[in-house]
Amino acid sequence: MSGKKDGSHYKLKAMCCGKTLEDTGTLLSCPDCSEPHFLRADYAAVKLEAGPLEEGLYRFSDWLPIQRELKGSASPVTYKSEALAAELGLENLWITFNGWWPAKGAAMKTGTFKECEAYSVCARIPDHTGKVLVVASAGNTARAFIRVCSENNIPLVVVVPEDNLNALWSDEGRADCVKIVASASGSDYFDAIALSNKVCSGEQFYPEGGAKNPARRDGMGTTVLSAATEMGRLPDYYFQAVGSGTGAIAAWEAALRLEADGSYGANTMKLMVSQNEPFQIIYDSWKADSRPLVELDDDAAREQAHIINAKVLSNRKPPYSLPGGLYDALKATGGDVILADNEEAASAGALFLEKEGIDISPAAAVAVASLVKAVKAGRVETDAAIMLNITGGGMELFKKEHTTGPSKADLVFSADADAADVIEQVGKLF
Numbered sequence: 336m337s338g339k340k341d342g343s344h345y346k347l348k349a350m351c352c353g354k355t356l357e358d359t360g361t362l363l364s365c366p367d368c369s370e371p372h373f374l375r376a377d378y379a380a381v382k383l384e385a386g387p388l389e390e391g392l393y394r395f396s397d398w399l400p401i402q403r404e405l406k407g408s409a410s411p412v413t414y415k416s417e418a419l420a421a422e423l424g425l426e427n428l429w430i431t432f433n434g435w436w437p438a439k440g441a442a443m444k445t446g447t448f449k450e451c452e453a454y455s456v457c458a459r460i461p462d463h464t465g466k467v468l469v470v471a472s473a474g475n476t477a478r479a480f481i482r483v484c485s486e487n488n489i490p491l492v493v494v495v496p497e498d499n500l501n502a503l504w505s506d507e508g509r510a511d512c513v514k515i516v517a518s519a520s521g522s523d524y525f526d527a528i529a530l531s532n533k534v535c536s537g538e539q540f541y542p543e544g545g546a547k548n549p550a551r552r553d554g555m556g557t558t559v560l561s562a563a564t565e566m567g568r569l570p571d572y573y574f575q576a577v578g579s580g581t582g583a584i585a586a587w588e589a590a591l592r593l594e595a596d597g598s599y600g601a602n603t604m605k606l607m608v609s610q611n612e613p614f615q616i617i618y619d620s621w622k623a624d625s626r627p628l629v630e631l632d633d634d635a636a637r638e639q640a641h642i643i644n645a646k647v648l649s650n651r652k653p654p655y656s657l658p659g660g661l662y663d664a665l666k667a668t669g670g671d672v673i674l675a676d677n678e679e680a681a682s683a684g685a686l687f688l689e690k691e692g693i694d695i696s697p698a699a700a701v702a703v704a705s706l707v708k709a710v711k712a713g714r715v716e717t718d719a720a721i722m723l724n725i726t727g728g729g730m731e732l733f734k735k736e737h738t739t740g741p742s743k744a745d746l747v748f749s750a751d752a753d754a755a756d757v758i759e760q761v762g763k764l765f
């Protein structure tokens with residue numbers, strides 16, 4: 336089933352009522368149901384045929400809900416660890432690396448696995464919708480979407496907190512069809528989401544959709560496809576740091592497909608997700624065995640987000656409670672949530688650099704720290720097949736090799752900006 340895709344290789348299954356839907360490329364929910372739910376892609380190919388690494392992310396196009404292929408994508412790369420594995424006393428540790436590390440074949444120029452989602456989401460959108468895609472981001476997602484939309488001439492508005500503009504570095508600038516809108520200094524990711532909702536209330540714009548976008552989840556799920564095809568089996572444990580947890584939900588969904596494929600053994604994959612203490616709403620909710628998220632005061636959340644080094648892990652409203660969300664994924668896989676503070680993450684990041692030879696993002700360092708803690712606590716068997724998802728890395732290396740510049744916002748809005756005014760001003764940018 337490999338080869339170029341035009342969208343005829345999948346349908347969407349509504350997890351609310353089980354209905355099968357034809358994809359429009361931008362559909363995010365079932366037209367008949369109002370309870371929160373996911374649409375899940377249902378692929379014609381039960382067996383995955385992965386292409387060569389040169390095909391970038393689209394080597395996994397059998398299991399991506401896309402209508403076309405775009406320029407410039409890269410695939411996650413998986414390899415068996417020797418040095419870090421030996422240090423931790425593990426016999427079967429596999430690292431899935433997302434970022435910039437040419438020596439390993441890793442070619443994500445914006446440095447994180449957000450490229451997996453960006454090249455999947457944008458390839459799902461048909462050419463010439465006549466509308467403008469809107470993406471809210473703390474930084475990494477915006478950087479990835481700016482790149483794919485610039486390279487492929489897709490109209491885009493990214494909405495970021497003004498204080499995070501320095502995260503939008505690039506080696507190639509951006510195309511005219513890509514605009515940056517910021518929520519004024521002092522605001523956070525949550526405020527940027529609120530501003531993006533105002534933009535999306537305009538006719539001319541449509542939202543990317545976050546976890547509800549099946550292309551986002553299946554794009555992120557390629558990390559597990561990369562691991563399983565390299566390992567020849569499904570891993571026993573999956574370690575990843577989470578903000579929204581969408582990557583972990585995606586990993587669970589990918590494992591279910593690989594189980595149905597039948598070529599990768601039994602599905603024993605436990606999700607071991609981690610948060611950067613003290614921003615720990617997922618941890619607290621999980622440990623309370625609560626499907627609803629525990630209460631988190633807005634001011635406390637901003638304060639916690641300020642403290643943690645892995646800023647991207649500070650989502651206040653993760654898709655945890657809804658059917659098929661993170662709570663269900665953790666329950667279904669027998670998974671767990673682990674905390675790592677800034678100090679533990681920093682020393683894990685340094686250990687990774689020393690043993691594996693590449694810099695990793697603060698979020699990825701949280702995942703490494705969680706693995707170190709799980710091993711020390713005897714919570715994983717030393718011979719277990721472990722997948723460590725390094726969600727970002729090689730950014731220091733990339734910046735050493737390339738000249739990168741910052742990005743400026745085209746417009747900045749305060750939190751109380753009027754929606755009609757926002758729509759008019761952003762509309763004038765196009």
Ligand SMILES: [Zn+2]
Nearest residue numbers: 351352365368
């Ligand atoms: Zn429905």
